[in-house]
Amino acid sequence: PxxxxxxxxxxxxxxxxxxxxxxxxxxxxxxxxxxxxxxxxxxxxxxxxxxxxxxxxxxxxxxxxxxxxxxxxxxxxxxxxxxxxxxxxxxxxxxxxxxxxxxxxxxxxxxxxxxxxxxxxxxxxxxxxxxxxxxxxxxxxxxxxLGHADGVCHVYIDKLADMDMAKRIVMDAKIDYPAACNAMETLLVHKDLAKTPELDDILVALKTEGVSIYGGPVAHKILGYPKAGSLHLEYSSMACTVEFVDDVHSAIDHIHRYGSAHTDCVVTTDDKVAETFLRQVDSAAVVYNASTRFSDGARFGLGAEVGISTGRIHARGPVGVEG
The missing domain is CATH 3.40.605.10 (Aldehyde Dehydrogenase; Chain A, domain 1)
Structure with missing residues (x-):
């Protein structure tokens, strides 16, 4: 209903x-x-x-x-x-x-x-x-x-993130509808947050909900999670990759190398970090302190969407009645 x-x-x-x-x-x-x-x-x-x-x-x-x-x-x-x-x-x-x-x-x-x-x-x-x-x-x-081949979406948690907000965003981005193309597939975390209680709380919450967590090369060594088979991977299920990065620039480089130009998110209270991320990430939708799941025609107020385009010619992002 x-x-x-x-x-x-x-x-x-x-x-x-x-x-x-x-x-x-x-x-x-x-x-x-x-x-x-x-x-x-x-x-x-x-x-x-x-x-x-x-x-x-x-x-x-x-x-x-x-x-x-x-x-x-x-x-x-x-x-x-x-x-x-x-x-x-x-x-x-x-x-x-x-x-x-x-x-x-x-x-x-x-x-x-x-x-x-x-x-x-x-x-x-x-x-x-x-x-x-x-x-x-x-x-x-x-x-x-017109369309997209992959939905490898990232959430980057900056060292100055509101961690309560970060937890809500990560849980929504991964748990709400794991098979959706705008679900989070990779969680990027600033290296200063490694092994902090706040990050542990997020990872425990994901596992409690049944999410299988895999580690990138750095996170695999630090946290001991099974190593991810690829950093360019759309699980489309209750699974995700976690990786640590040095700063926002490293996060942007990671997204450009392994992402799919679909939807990527930054969680931070630092306006300069947010502006850098929003201006430099080359994706159809770039989100600041909100879930990747917002990249959707209905949530954009388009009424409905015919699909999501990651190309650069004409429509980019959720495509509604006006393109």
Missing amino acids: GKIASLAKSVRTLANMDDPINEILKRTEVADGLVLEKTSCPLGVLLIVFESRPDALVQIASLAIRSGNGLLLKGGKEAMRSNAILHKVITNAIPDNVGEKLIGLVTTRDEIADLLKLDDVIDLVIPRGSNKLVAQIKATTKIPV
């Missing part, structure tokens, strides 16, 4: 938004009597290949209807029946003057390969799934692809 209520709220938020089509974004008089206008318009036909969660279908379909785009949907086989029912409900609700064929449902995986060849018909592909899925789609199509 809670999930359905949340979906309904996101759809109503979209419905109550101003019409995003034909909005004048910029108007310039380039010469006497010559006016140049930049207006918003639909992208065209989108192919969305998404994970098994049926709520993704509702979010994506509502965004497509609101923004005037045609849509081809391919969901995970585990939710095939739910997707079919939701697709029927949505298309039956679309007025005749819009057309029920605005949203199509792809039912077999074999059709995807053929659809990816239709670069003259499909304008954008948005894959939402595993790293393997995203990489495979990018390698087999000429159609532009």
Whole structure:
């Protein structure tokens, strides 16, 4: 019931938004009597290949209807029946003057390969799934692809962090929804906090909740946790890596080397450290004293999101009706 209520709220938020089509974004008089206008318009036909969660279908379909785009949907086989029912409900609700064929449902995986060849018909592909899925789609199509391959998100706890706040942020970032792409996968900690009661309290709280902790090269030696197999690892489960760094600059270097440019967080009371982190971390979303889980279309006030983009061209971060 809670999930359905949340979906309904996101759809109503979209419905109550101003019409995003034909909005004048910029108007310039380039010469006497010559006016140049930049207006918003639909992208065209989108192919969305998404994970098994049926709520993704509702979010994506509502965004497509609101923004005037045609849509081809391919969901995970585990939710095939739910997707079919939701697709029927949505298309039956679309007025005749819009057309029920605005949203199509792809039912077999074999059709995807053929659809990816239709670069003259499909304008954008948005894959939402595993790293393997995203990489495979990018390698087999000429159609532009929007999305992200990994969600290796970091929380950096600075030596001047409010440790009670840090604990709340870390617990939310890891425990709230471990399989989400914006969940914390690596906890970076300033070296001065090693073996402090406050850090021990956070690590014990994680383990009490059932989180398996692995150590980076430094944390493995200091804390004795099993060594992480890789520092670029999206667990998507109740597990995370802990590593110690010298300072904020070392944290930034670590994130750029092992992260995925998705969402990264700094916890500190030092404004200069925060500003350095916010300005220098090159990620789609950079968060200051808040959980990585805030990197989400609904929490950003977008109503819903079609996906999260880590690219630098056009949309970056959660992508809503306006891109």
